[in-house]
Amino acid sequence: MILFLSLALFTYIFGLKIERGEKRSLFFSVLLLVGILSIFKYTNFFLHLVSQSFHTLGWNFTFSTIDIRLPLGISFIVFELISYLVDIKLKKTHPENNLRVFTLFLAFFPHLIAGPICRTNQLxxxxxxxxxxxxxxxxxxxxxxxxGLFLKVCFADGLAPFVDSVFNSQVGFTGKPTLWATIGFGVQIFCDFWGYSTIAVGAARLFGIDIPINFNLPYVSTSLREFWRRWHITLSTWIRDYLYIPLGGSRQGQLQTAGNLMITMGLCGLWHGASLNFVVWGLAHGVFLVIERFCSHLFQFIQKTLLGRIISLLWPPVGWLITISFVFITWIFFRATTLEQAIAILGTLFTPANLFSAETPPRSFFILLLTFGLIHIPLSKLMDAMHTEKIRASWRFVIAWWLFVLSIVMSSGESLQFIYFEF
Structure with a gap:
């Protein structure tokens, strides 16, 4: 609480300083915010990397880790504070003069822990x-x-036992279970975070407050670029506006654009967690986005030819399959506890002989995957309708009741923490 109030007061004061045009106020304030986040989130990661570097050089010296508790929601709060200060500098918003309102903007409980990341002009x-x-x-x-409750307790928590049994296995990885666990985790993390974000938006609407949605059917994307426009929307737009564009975006030639994408996605991965797994995950997405961008420019030259027309007709299903396969495979780096474990799982998946093992997941696992595939688009459309006047209040009450009943009936009985609380 002391840290939160200190950050709020600090940013409130520096917002007024930036509005008055005081030099270096933005630089100093952002540097301090990033420094505070780095101390809590990356100190032990840095000490571990330094120790590994010493061991590689043959020096028997190890830094001890420090017992640092990561404050709940600090990553999202710091991002909101940075966007607030930068928007004042860019004249996109004015500083809030009422400290109580400004503190409420940060402490509004639906989005406090894991987003959505709200901008000041939205809230x-x-x-x-x-x-x-x-x-x-x-x-x-x-x-x-x-x-959101339905997504969390039925699908995310329902798929978790089998996914955990494979990824936490102490006897090595086998083909079929690993493949299904990889698919299962892709659905699990989506339902988990989509469920939390939907609960957050719904809780805000109870008070008559609108906060931005965070997901828009990302698993129907036919390109990775489209995926990032649909997945964790408030984070991806934040990274675009406050990191990618300030680096130069796509305005400085293809080589510089590729470098900007790699830096942006690498830092996006590091933001998710102090681990090489997340860095590799982010860089892999960066490489894919660079390749995708090159291919899109190449396609512009042939789109009017017969080959271009054929590609246009075939691309939606092919692009979807390539994109979703890549996304699900790279989720392995999210779920694996170490880089070595992630590489071992990838080795299993890319060894065709391993995929013909007789082991299969339980029937309930397949039922959940099939049910998710059938209902997630209609459920998304239902959520969108809640932001309009299309459905009468009486029918809304009936829908809420049946979703509650289904959540109880289909619940796995085991309540698990939201995955994104870790970040």
Missing amino acids: IPQFHQKIAFSFHQFIGGLVLIMS
Whole structure:
């Protein structure tokens, strides 16, 4: 609490300084915010890397790790504070003069722990308005909460036991179970974070507050670029606006653009966790985005030819298969506990003989995957309808009730922490 209030007060003061045009205020404030985040999140990671470097050089010297507790939600809070300060500098917003309102912007509980990452111009103006109670909107928020609960307890928690049994195996990895566990984790992490974000949006709507949605059917994407426009939307747009574009974006030639993409995605991976696994995950996405960008420019030269027309017709299913295969395979680096484990799992997946083992997941696992595939698009459309007036309040109440019943009936009985609470 002391750290949170200190960050809020510090940013509030420096927002006013930046508005007055005081030199280096933005540089100093952002540097301090990034430094605080780095101390809590990356100190032990840095000490581990230094120790490994010494061992590689043959020096028998090891830094002891420090017992540092990561404050809940600090990554998301720091990102919101940085965007607030930068937007003031760019004249996109004005500093908030009311410290109470500014603190409420940070502490508004639905998005406090794991996002969505809110910009000041999305949230603060709503706190200055007198919000009248709307039963229609309240029940819509309830439907969203029940939808998020349904995704979490039925699919994310339901798939977790088999996924954990494979990834936590102490006897090595075998083909079929590893393949299905990889697919299962891709669905698990999506339902887990989509569920949390939907609960957050729904909880805010109970109070008449709108916060941005975080997911828009990312697993229907036919390119990785489209995937990042649909997945964790508030993070991907934050990284685009406050990292990729300031680095130069795509304005400085193909080589510089490729470098900007690699830096951006590498830092995106590091933000997710202090581990080489996350760095490799981010860099892999960066490489894929660079290749995808090169291929799109190449296609521009042939799109009017017969070959180009054939590619245009075939691309949606082929592009979807390539994109989703890449996304699910790279989720291995997210789930594996070490880089060595991730490489071992990849070795199993890319050894064709291993995929013909007789071992299979339990039937309930397949039922959950099939059910998810059938309902996740209609469920997304239902969530979108809660932001409109299309469905009457009485029907919203009925839908919320049945989602609650289904959550109880289909629950695995084991309650697990949201995955993104770790980040």
